Amino acid sequence: MTAQLNPQPPEQAATGAAVRADPLAVLRRVWGYPAFRGPQEAIVRHVIGGGSGLVLMPTGGGKSLCYQVPALCRSGLAVVVSPLIALMQDQVEALRQLGVAAAALHSGLEREEASGVWRQLQAGGLDLLYVSPERLLGGDLLERLAAMPGPQPLALFAIDEAHCVSQWGHDFRPEYIQLAVLADRFPAVPRLALTATADPRTRAEIIERLRLQQGQVFLASFDRPNIRYLLRAKEQASRQLLAFLADHRGEAGIVYARSRSRVDQLSRELQAAGFDAVAYHAGLSGEQRSAALQRFRNEAAVVVVATIAFGMGIDKPDVRFVAHVDLPKSLEAYYQETGRAGRDGLPAVAWMVHGPGDVPQLRRFIDDSEASAEQKRIEHGKLEALIAFSEAAGCRRQVLLRHFGEVLAEPCGNCDGCLEPRLLTDVTVPAQKLLSAVVRTGQRFGAAHVVDVLLGGSTEKIRQFGHQDLSVYGIGRELDREQWRTLVRQLTGLGHLQPVPEGKGGLQLGRPELVRPLLRGETSLELPLPPPRQERRRRGRPASGGPALVEPADGDQQLLQALKAWRREQAQQQGVPPYVVFHDRTLLELAACRPRDLEGLSQVGGIGAAKLERYGEAVLSVLRNQA
Known part of the structure; x- marks a missing residue:
């Protein structure tokens, strides 16, 4: 689960930490979840003990709990750096539904709203404060945080979407690099960087730029099996x-x-x-x-x-x-x-x-950009x-x-x-024909025209350039059009073909070390091809949906719809998204198990103490009316 980089000894990390509550008790009371998932508990206890680190966890894996629970267990204010206003709003609204004192400072607030957040901050009335990196580093917010009263005014810093710090990543934001200042200004405050997308090179850059060399790396599976x-x-x-x-x-x-x-x-x-x-x-x-x-x-x-x-x-x-x-x-x-x-x-x-x-267009975007030669090389590698x-x-x-x-x-x-497993087919001869057709037509035409030539088409462009007289004209009738286009795409992806520079989709031969041995018959090539057109017609349209959404039994569908209608009404009254009130998963469980009292409701995942008090009787009323 974890890979450790010069870890801080737990007993040393915990020195001076003011812990207010047990994390598992907080999880059950506030969120209504019976237990942590995967590496969550190890991360939470590491941060509560004063440790810093990097968390890599897939979207939907529960990254936010890794800093929200410690924020309620440690004394002081937790500051969460987040890149987008929409994310801050969602997180703050969800936390307030749970009875947690949370707020955000961002450019979308009215002046009176921002003033109210400042008053809460100065009065010590917040558990979590969400800010953008620009808002944290600009103005006097850092000075105000440093001047907050109390023996332990700051609980932790959480840096969400931490891949934004990496120039090797896909969403680089220069402001994130400046967050290294937190290590200098607040050396005793735990710093937790979190992301769902970081390859090994990006991880190394996050650790270096955010000064997390003495922290711990928690690596959960990137798999999203659902x-x-x-x-x-x-x-x-x-x-x-x-x-x-x-x-x-x-x-x-x-x-x-x-x-x-x-x-x-x-x-x-x-x-x-x-x-x-x-x-x-x-x-x-x-x-x-x-x-x-x-x-x-x-x-x-x-x-x-x-x-x-x-x-x-x-x-x-x-x-x-x-x-x-x-x-x-x-x-x-x-x-x-x-x-x-x-x-x-x-x-x-x-x-x-x-x-x-798609590929030539993406390559042109990279080549035409103002990025450095090194950055272009990186982007081509990612492509x-x-x-x-x-x-x-x-x-x-x-x-x-x-x-x-x-x-x-x-x-x-x-x-x-x-x-939909695809059998590998020996495409050595078709690939040779395709490469030859690209050469014979002058290495300047796109896939559609080259395929027309191989199939012996009678298009205006073929007649205009006299390509009906080429030796490759009509030699490719063993494959249909979709099979040829698939082969073009595969050979482009493998490097046997490449786009003509500034050629608007034209194709030319690719890497010589791949092309020459293939054309000479020194190497063979096996690739998956779609079935012939006649067989595709017999099979019909392939299934496009995923596994069916797990729903209650037929008799519970009416109850589920009633619960969704009640949730929608609550959300409209409060001006929040319906999923902030309850997730679909919670409604599905309610419809399936039909709890009869508040004690039964408290056993449903996603119903913590605050939501039980706020919505409990109303939910029971919906359940009784649909009995």
Whole structure:
């Protein structure tokens, strides 16, 4: 579970620590959970004892409890550094529902609201304060924290989304580097950095930049077994998306697209198909983005179509799917974006279509950027890792976890590679034909034209350039169009083909050490290909959904709907998202076990003392009315 870097002895770390409560008792009383999960308890006790460290835990794995519980067990104020206002709002609202004194300081507060937070802070009335790195380091907040009265005014610093400190990571924010000042200004206060996405190199940079060399590293599994990974060859992305969503009507989800225009187009198409869809991208006004976000947080079945500007820090637990109609920019970005699905631990789906046109475009984005040559090299390496994942012949999850330094011994059984196994085919001769066609046509045309030549097509472009007279014309009829396009995508991913610089999607030969032996027949190549077109038609459309969402028995469906209606009414009255009142998992358990009294309610996961007092009688009333 853990890897240790020059650990501080526990007895030394605990010296002078003022511990107010037992962590397990706090967990049960405040959150209503009977026990910690995975490495949570070890992390919590390490921080309570005064220790610092780095926590790597997947989204939905319970990272927030690793600092929230110590914040209530240690004396003083816990300061949580968080990058986004939406995340702060979700966390603060959820904590207040639990009876915890929490607040946030950010630019979205009205002046009177901010003044109220300052008054609470000065009066010692807060357990947790959420701030952005800019707010913490700007102005006089650090000085005010240093001047707070009491023998132990600060309980801990928690640095969430700590991968933002790394220039090797996918979401670098320069302000995070300055957080190293906390080690100098507050050397006796525990510092806990937390992230869900960090490969080994990024971890090393987090430790170095945040001065955590004397801390401890807690590494939980990156696996999200409740998420089903489904990848499809891109044909007509809009049509494929609608077919996928047909199995997910009435569910909340996110659809990611690369451009603003594509987001607008897809959102209109989904609305026309009867989905409650909203667009979200940086080209919309602040009011439009805020309205889309609030609808997604507060309503049950909204589908947000967005660029990557949406989602980081969104704490909505019941997102049932995340769909990509374009390749993301890296495997880390893909992991983080898909991690917004199934935070409640219930089944969810990560669905993506990808095609040969995605890779050249992403490579051009990197090459045309103003980044340094070294940074471009890093980004190209990350893109290659993403391509390897998208073209994996077997278990997707094994490839994904391997990227983060974790080994999954057995195939997961919950991805398209496992559920729809593809046989390897000897593609040596077709690959030779494809490479030859690229050469014969001048190493300047895109995949569609090259495939047309191999299939003996009669297009205007073929006639314009006289390619019907080439020796490679019509020599590829043993494969159909989708099989050829799959082979193009695979050879591009493997490095046998590469985009023509500034060539608008054109292809040229790739790495000579791969291409030459293959063309000479010195090496062979086996890759998975889709079945022939006739067989695909017989099979019909592959299942696009993940495992069915676990619901109560048929007789309990009416009760579940009544509980959801009651929750929605409570949320509207308080102006908070429904999941802040109770998670779906809690409602499912209530509908299944039907507790009859407050004692029975207290045994349901997610119902702590504050929620039992606040909602107990009302929930029992709903249960009695549906008996």
